Amino acid sequence: xxxxxxxxxxxxxxxxxxxxxxxxxxxxxxxxxxxxxxxxxxxxxxxxxxxxxxxxxxxxxxxxxxxxxxxxxxxxxxxxxxxxxxxxxxxxxxxxxxxxxxxxxxxxxxxxxxxxx
Amino acid sequence: xxxxxxxxxxxxxxxxxxxxxxxxxxxxxxxxxxxxxxxxxxxxxxxxxxxxxxxxxxxxxxxxxxxxxxxxxxxxxxxxxxxxxxxxxxxxxxxxxxxxxxxxxxxxxxxx
Numbered sequence: 178x179x180x181x182x183x184x185x186x187x188x189x190x191x192x193x194x195x196x197x198x199x200x201x202x203x204x205x206x207x208x209x210x211x212x213x214x215x216x217x218x219x220x221x222x223x224x225x226x227x228x229x230x231x232x233x234x235x236x237x238x239x240x241x242x243x244x245x246x247x248x249x250x251x252x253x254x255x256x257x258x259x260x261x262x263x264x265x266x267x268x269x270x271x272x273x274x275x276x277x278x279x280x281x282x283x284x285x286x287x288x289x290x291x292x293x294x
Numbered sequence: 295x296x297x298x299x300x301x302x303x304x305x306x307x308x309x310x311x312x313x314x315x316x317x318x319x320x321x322x323x324x325x326x327x328x329x330x331x332x333x334x335x336x337x338x339x340x341x342x343x344x345x346x347x348x349x350x351x352x353x354x355x356x357x358x359x360x361x362x363x364x365x366x367x368x369x370x371x372x373x374x375x376x377x378x379x380x381x382x383x384x385x386x387x388x389x390x391x392x393x394x395x396x397x398x399x400x401x402x403x404x405x406x
Contacts, residue, residue: 181337212394219381220338220396236393268337283394285337 179203181286183269189292190259198254198289202271209252210272210283211244215265226252238263259293266290298382303401306372314367314400316382321362326385328394329356329367331378338381338396341367377404 182201190196202209211223223236226246237243241260246252256263270283299317306312318327328343342349342356344365349356355368369376379399 210393219398220394222393222395225393270337282340282343283338285339287335288337 181269181271181284183267183286183289185289186287187290187292189294191294192261193258195255195257196259196291198256198267198291200252200254200269200271200286202250202252202269203273203284204250206271206273206284207249208272208274208281209246210270211252211254212268212270213265214268214288220268223254256291259291261293264291264293298384298397300380300382300397300400302398303403305403305405306369307405308374309371312369312372312376312402312404314369314380314382314402315364316366317364318382318384319363321384327356327358327362327365328383328385329354330381330383330394330396332381332399333375333378341380343385372402372404374404374406377402 181203184199188196207228209226212220213223214220224231224234224244228249229246231244241257244252244254254267266288268285268288270285272281272283274281326343326345329341330338331341332338342351342354344356344358346358348358357366357368367380379401381396381399383394383396
């Protein structure tokens with residue numbers, strides 16, 4: 178079946194602009210996760226959703242970052258007033274079971290490469 | 295958070311076995327050992343996971359030391375498509391809400 182999809186695949190924006198990144202999880206997956214990967218760095222966890230709820234937003238780098246999920250499906254990560262340090266690949270993952278289930282597997286999308294000029 | 299230690303890089307020849315080590319000396323009893331890999335320009339991909347016993351699947355085998363302070367991911371016959379960054383991750387039992395904490399991983403190079 179279809180995997181996790183993300184759009185756009187690439188986004189170039191100017192400093193100070195707002196951007197929206199979209200994630201379509203695998204159908205039926207209840208949990209959804211956002212990570213980011215800066216050039217040459219490991220993956221940094223940002224936020225997760227169980228259904229439409231995000232119980233803990235402390236992983237978001239600043240208050241310029243927000244995320245929402247509607248209908249238990251699509252999620253949007255919004256970055257306001259982008260800065261150059263926001264440049265990274267933003268990855269979305271989804272999993273079938275409850276977030277935190279130690280047996281569950283996360284399926285990752287291909288990512289959105291964000292470049293802030 | 296319990297941490298993992300992996301070699302920065304390893305090399306192998308095609309069709310030879312590869313043993314990727316991971317040390318996790320501060321592992322707790324509820325931590326599962328997960329392995330993901332990331333191929334160039336792609337998102338991470340699940341490989342295998344285990345708790346105490348050795349595990350096998352179609353992609354690889356996971357050998358876990360008796361004291362659980364180390365583990366080894368085994369690719370039985372490396373192919374060029376196995377060239378990737380391999381991450382060893384401890385997933386905390388029930389408290390990490392799905393947060394995977396990725397380290398720097400091991401860059402595997404496979405030579406033809």
